[in-house]
Amino acid sequence: MKKGKYALVKLLCLSSMLFVFSASAKNFEAKICYDCTKSEAKTLALSRDFTASLACENGHSEGNAKSCNSKPKHVLVANAKTAQMWGFQVSIEAGSLSARPIDVSDSAFELMTYVVSSYAKLNDVIASVNQALDDQVKFANPTSLAPSSTTRLSENCGDYPHIVQAVDASFNPKTIGAYQDLIQSAYSKTYPDENSTLAKRELRSSSFSVGNGNMNIDGTWENHSGTIPLHAEFSQNMPSSRDTMPPKNAIAYNVSMNNDTIGLEVNNSRSRINGIAISALKKGRLLDTNACLLERLNQYLEVSIQSDPTDGSFKEGEGAVDFGTGLGFIPKFHETDDSPKSCTWRFFTPQGDVAFIMQGSCP
Numbered sequence: 001m002k003k004g005k006y007a008l009v010k011l012l013c014l015s016s017m018l019f020v021f022s023a024s025a026k027n028f029e030a031k032i033c034y035d036c037t038k039s040e041a042k043t044l045a046l047s048r049d050f051t052a053s054l055a056c057e058n059g060h061s062e063g064n065a066k067s068c069n070s071k072p073k074h075v076l077v078a079n080a081k082t083a084q085m086w087g088f089q090v091s092i093e094a095g096s097l098s099a100r101p102i103d104v105s106d107s108a109f110e111l112m113t114y115v116v117s118s119y120a121k122l123n124d125v126i127a128s129v130n131q132a133l134d135d136q137v138k139f140a141n142p143t144s145l146a147p148s149s150t151t152r153l154s155e156n157c158g159d160y161p162h163i164v165q166a167v168d169a170s171f172n173p174k175t176i177g178a179y180q181d182l183i184q185s186a187y188s189k190t191y192p193d194e195n196s197t198l199a200k201r202e203l204r205s206s207s208f209s210v211g212n213g214n215m216n217i218d219g220t221w222e223n224h225s226g227t228i229p230l231h232a233e234f235s236q237n238m239p240s241s242r243d244t245m246p247p248k249n250a251i252a253y254n255v256s257m258n259n260d261t262i263g264l265e266v267n268n269s270r271s272r273i274n275g276i277a278i279s280a281l282k283k284g285r286l287l288d289t290n291a292c293l294l295e296r297l298n299q300y301l302e303v304s305i306q307s308d309p310t311d312g313s314f315k316e317g318e319g320a321v322d323f324g325t326g327l328g329f330i331p332k333f334h335e336t337d338d339s340p341k342s343c344t345w346r347f348f349t350p351q352g353d354v355a356f357i358m359q360g361s362c363p
Contacts, residue, residue, distance in 0.1 A: 030076040030219030041077035045088040045099040119226050125187045154330050157292040165234040166249035166273045171300035184262040205254040227255045248275040289360035291331040301347040307340035331361035
């Protein structure tokens with residue numbers, strides 16, 4: 001009997017300990033500003049980012065209840081430049097949005113400071129790799145960094161090696177992986193003892209999520225990217241001034257870190273192939289497309305090709321010529337009199353969605 005009573009008391013004590021541990025856990029939402037005042041930090045805490053999901057406890061929405069209270073959110077705002085930090089309890093009280101100052105615990109301050117410090121370290125590494133890519137002429141050729149496709153190119157690309165390089169840097173997993181390894185290696189060499197002991201550490205260009213087991217912080221940067229992009233530039237004139245004259249062929253990558261693993265993702269707005277941003281290529285039908293661009297894209301993206309009408313219409317009794325769907329089509333370098341002069345190339349993502357629509361030479 002005593003033994004059973006002892007076991008019961010032990011179980012109750014353990015349950016009590018677990019309850020206290022759970023109750024002491026904290027979840028914060030956060031913002032990082034590059035340089036803001038306490039007043040500006042409070043304004044950020046009252047922003048829609050934190051109030052959108054607030055709901056009144058009585059079931060009414062915040063917009064139509066003049067007398068309701070909501071479960072508060074705990075918000076941290078950190079100044080990346082000065083290392084200052086402010087805490088706020090954001091809630092709806094009697095229909096009004098409130099952001100009351102709260103003390104920032106030592107553990108919350110340390111965890112948030114760790115986030116800002118981790119971004120600074122990652123950016124230092126990215127900047128050093130960008131400088132190396134600019135300084136070392138060998139990196140102007142991606143084949144010195146990573147293997148490109150082994151597929152032989154036709155004479156369409158003889159005068160356009162930089163288009164080949166830019167397309168490979170955007171769509172060839174081996175090339176992207178090589179740049180990823182370059183950043184990973186540089187980070188490991190610069191910070192060899194950086195292995196994170198956190199349960200979770202995810203740093204992205206504009207958002208982050210960290211946790212140490214007892215506390216979780218999820219947040220975003222305010223009007224500022226947390227990480228600078230990695231630049232791979234391919235041009236006869238290396239390096240170009242990206243501020244005054246963007247290179248015709250250059251790929252930018254957003255850099256992220258998941259625990260201790262570096263990740264890369266092509267930034268379509270900052271990346272250019274043959275002088276056109278990838279984001280712009282996605283928005284409309286590109287006319288008179290460079291044949292090398294068509295050929296190289298089709299090494300990685302499936303395409304469906306149909307001939308275009310001549311002078312706006314097809315000849316009587318004739319329709320569009322369907323060249324089929326697939327990979328490896330080669331635009332004709334020299335046109336013949338009996339072949340269609342122009343075709344529409346529809347490129348598809350691996351998920352089957354249309355990625356680009358381009359008009360150019362037929363296969």
